[in-house]
Amino acid sequence: MAKPLPISPLASPLPPLGVVRGVRLGAIAAGIRYKGRTDLVLAEFDEGASVAGVFTKSKCPGAPVDWSRESLRNGVARALVVNAGNANVFTGRAGIETCRLTAEAEAGLAGCDAHEVFLASTGVIGEVLPAERITSALPDLRAALSEDGWEAAARGIMTTDTFPKASVRQVEVGGVAVTIQGIAKGSGMIAPDMATMLSFIATDAALPSAVLQTLLSEGVGRSFNAITVDSDTSTSDMVLLFGTGKAGNAPVTSAADPALSAFREALDAVLLDLALMVVRDGEGATKQIRVAVKGAVSDASARVVAMAIANSPLVKTAIAGEDANWGRVVMAVGKCGEPADRDRLSVAMGGVTIASEGAVAAGYDETPVVAHMKGQDIEIDVDLGLGDGVATVWTCDLTHGYIDINGSYRS
Amino acid sequence: MAKPLPISPLASPLPPLGVVRGVRLGAIAAGIRYKGRTDLVLAEFDEGASVAGVFTKSKCPGAPVDWSRESLRNGVARALVVNAGNANVFTGRAGIETCRLTAEAEAGLAGCDAHEVFLASTGVIGEVLPAERITSALPDLRAALSEDGWEAAARGIMTTDTFPKASVRQVEVGGVAVTIQGIAKGSGMIAPDMATMLSFIATDAALPSAVLQTLLSEGVGRSFNAITVDSDTSTSDMVLLFGTGKAGNAPVTSAADPALSAFREALDAVLLDLALMVVRDGEGATKQIRVAVKGAVSDASARVVAMAIANSPLVKTAIAGEDANWGRVVMAVGKCGEPADRDRLSVAMGGVTIASEGAVAAGYDETPVVAHMKGQDIEIDVDLGLGDGVATVWTCDLTHGYIDINGSYRS
Numbered sequence: 001m002a003k004p005l006p007i008s009p010l011a012s013p014l015p016p017l018g019v020v021r022g023v024r025l026g027a028i029a030a031g032i033r034y035k036g037r038t039d040l041v042l043a044e045f046d047e048g049a050s051v052a053g054v055f056t057k058s059k060c061p062g063a064p065v066d067w068s069r070e071s072l073r074n075g076v077a078r079a080l081v082v083n084a085g086n087a088n089v090f091t092g093r094a095g096i097e098t099c100r101l102t103a104e105a106e107a108g109l110a111g112c113d114a115h116e117v118f119l120a121s122t123g124v125i126g127e128v129l130p131a132e133r134i135t136s137a138l139p140d141l142r143a144a145l146s147e148d149g150w151e152a153a154a155r156g157i158m159t160t161d162t163f164p165k166a167s168v169r170q171v172e173v174g175g176v177a178v179t180i181q182g183i184a185k186g187s188g189m190i191a192p193d194m195a196t197m198l199s200f201i202a203t204d205a206a207l208p209s210a211v212l213q214t215l216l217s218e219g220v221g222r223s224f225n226a227i228t229v230d231s232d233t234s235t236s237d238m239v240l241l242f243g244t245g246k247a248g249n250a251p252v253t254s255a256a257d258p259a260l261s262a263f264r265e266a267l268d269a270v271l272l273d274l275a276l277m278v279v280r281d282g283e284g285a286t287k288q289i290r291v292a293v294k295g296a297v298s299d300a301s302a303r304v305v306a307m308a309i310a311n312s313p314l315v316k317t318a319i320a321g322e323d324a325n326w327g328r329v330v331m332a333v334g335k336c337g338e339p340a341d342r343d344r345l346s347v348a349m350g351g352v353t354i355a356s357e358g359a360v361a362a363g364y365d366e367t368p369v370v371a372h373m374k375g376q377d378i379e380i381d382v383d384l385g386l387g388d389g390v391a392t393v394w395t396c397d398l399t400h401g402y403i404d405i406n407g408s409y410r411s
Numbered sequence: 412m413a414k415p416l417p418i419s420p421l422a423s424p425l426p427p428l429g430v431v432r433g434v435r436l437g438a439i440a441a442g443i444r445y446k447g448r449t450d451l452v453l454a455e456f457d458e459g460a461s462v463a464g465v466f467t468k469s470k471c472p473g474a475p476v477d478w479s480r481e482s483l484r485n486g487v488a489r490a491l492v493v494n495a496g497n498a499n500v501f502t503g504r505a506g507i508e509t510c511r512l513t514a515e516a517e518a519g520l521a522g523c524d525a526h527e528v529f530l531a532s533t534g535v536i537g538e539v540l541p542a543e544r545i546t547s548a549l550p551d552l553r554a555a556l557s558e559d560g561w562e563a564a565a566r567g568i569m570t571t572d573t574f575p576k577a578s579v580r581q582v583e584v585g586g587v588a589v590t591i592q593g594i595a596k597g598s599g600m601i602a603p604d605m606a607t608m609l610s611f612i613a614t615d616a617a618l619p620s621a622v623l624q625t626l627l628s629e630g631v632g633r634s635f636n637a638i639t640v641d642s643d644t645s646t647s648d649m650v651l652l653f654g655t656g657k658a659g660n661a662p663v664t665s666a667a668d669p670a671l672s673a674f675r676e677a678l679d680a681v682l683l684d685l686a687l688m689v690v691r692d693g694e695g696a697t698k699q700i701r702v703a704v705k706g707a708v709s710d711a712s713a714r715v716v717a718m719a720i721a722n723s724p725l726v727k728t729a730i731a732g733e734d735a736n737w738g739r740v741v742m743a744v745g746k747c748g749e750p751a752d753r754d755r756l757s758v759a760m761g762g763v764t765i766a767s768e769g770a771v772a773a774g775y776d777e778t779p780v781v782a783h784m785k786g787q788d789i790e791i792d793v794d795l796g797l798g799d800g801v802a803t804v805w806t807c808d809l810t811h812g813y814i815d816i817n818g819s820y821r822s
Binding site: 056057058059060061087089090091092093094095124125126127235313314317318320321323326327328330331333334335337338339340341342343345355357358359360398399400402403406407 | 467468469470471472498500501502503504505506535536537538646724725728729731732734737738739741742744745746748749750751752753754756766768769770771809810811813814817818
């Protein structure tokens, strides 16, 4: 990176973070790519922690994605090693070897199996990531682990992020108080299908990995898989949810157990918090955009339409220019191939119906919409008028900042 | 438009244009939106002209698209009316009425059926296009029609185009010399599926509309449907091919007739010329990018992969920054969901293999690639190593100019 990026105008302040019993974490400057900042993060979990994960659907995933996907089969986690600055993607045998050496080194120090270690990397693609940079830093990093290391971890995984991202909720499971706390990084190369960035969440609730997996997969569909910055999907995306069990709640064996209703809601809230922070740190973003589609022939169809709008460069540049250019919304609806009928379609911005039934709404007054477009939170509502399908997705505008950041990332 | 856009650095000079016997055309300043420039184009064809067409696949097409698609059923053309500045899209009943009034006015003047008149409009969406602006200008416009009106027509259909676009070829059909000459406009909202802009081509060859249609549909697949500027598909795209029959070649009843081989090649060349001019006038473009994919499991799969690369904002901004960031090419291959194997993939830029078999090529020297990236014509070659599927598509880079143009189009 040539110079530090200015902090996003949409940045969220870091919330007051607590601890998650059974999790200790920290960060260190390992000199992987950046100078003068932390870039290696370690989390260790007390024995008995369960884990769930969702990974990029890229056909060209990074070696750490393959490693962690393999580790997930056991459903048991003792450690997580994350580095920023080098994604260890398209690095061939060397990349696989880096993963093995890293996991074995941490396993040796923590006294666990190498596949109880999860790995994630983010940064440039195609450059060899020397394992030694990581393994030589692990002893010092381990010595400094702390239950209070969450903020350090949130900062240590940043790449083009302009602010650290974390969220926390406290709820009860079967009358026992539990905490859900997570961090995330990501600002570009953000799109489905999938996690579209790195996020690590831990809870002290006692939940088997199968239950965590169901809750995570469902929640990701409504959060990380419902955001897009630039339609590009990373080769390294990963969301992991760890459960330490330290809260000591009564056993729960099914994600459908009513005892989990508050937990599910809180987890969804943490996931959406983190996902929206990623949107709000979208490269060059100056506005957050919520696109809600209803009246589609199915939820899946609504989602395709919503994503077509959210990914349209013409829609996104219009919003950057504070232009309520609803014609481009119509264009995006029309292009995506899903069932739509020009003469039943309606479009609203900022809650004001602009167009309906194939033409501009009778008596449409642009004044409140113009005011809405000047704000930071833009709302686009589309009703296709065909069925009951609904979907909501979030994105950001497309500005000169995006070009600046991505035209010179490697220089 | 606030101010004239600077001419694209990739602009092609207008070739010396000839006439197409049986076609007279011209342009006039009808004050539809712009001031001080022509914005209404008329072409008239001698009796007996055949016609073929390809239209946007948008589910929300403009009223003129509906009109011309309907006119095409007869396969007979006497006139074409095109306006720039207002797309007559999402204008409800008023838009349909404008089409009817326009076609009827021209039919009355030309002495033909209203559905022998073809209509096309380009410009802003959602504003009523008053028919009277067009119909009142038609008599003067008709009076000035000329066989030499091609350049005037090419200029009159421009919107955000920074240079007029035309192409011409002369070949023989069954020993008889024929001309194929066309014009196009388009620079943004360019993407498949379809024509992705306006283009009108005429030939004096005597070919029935069914033969013209087969040749046009095939040629569009290799030209206008193989270009993308920003992945957005217009509601108004249209390519029409008119055949006046004035060359007097012997009858041809099948597109497979060997007598058409040179004609087919020449038509394809005209279509590709025009399509590449659109790319080279891509909003904000400073570089043309050719993406060639081979080794895919099918041609269709190769096309999806090629389009994923060509539409990736991260790939396009990297090229704008003259950065041979092949990692983003790998990302785009991985994200698109088509069969790909990281460990068989190879990527070349400027003819230099950068990565193969899952890692950077042994002894890769960046020097010639860096030099290639500084040029105006960028070549990306991807070999998936899986099968025989191939596809080639063209796009342009994504620059600050795109944001400038699209962030303030309506202001």
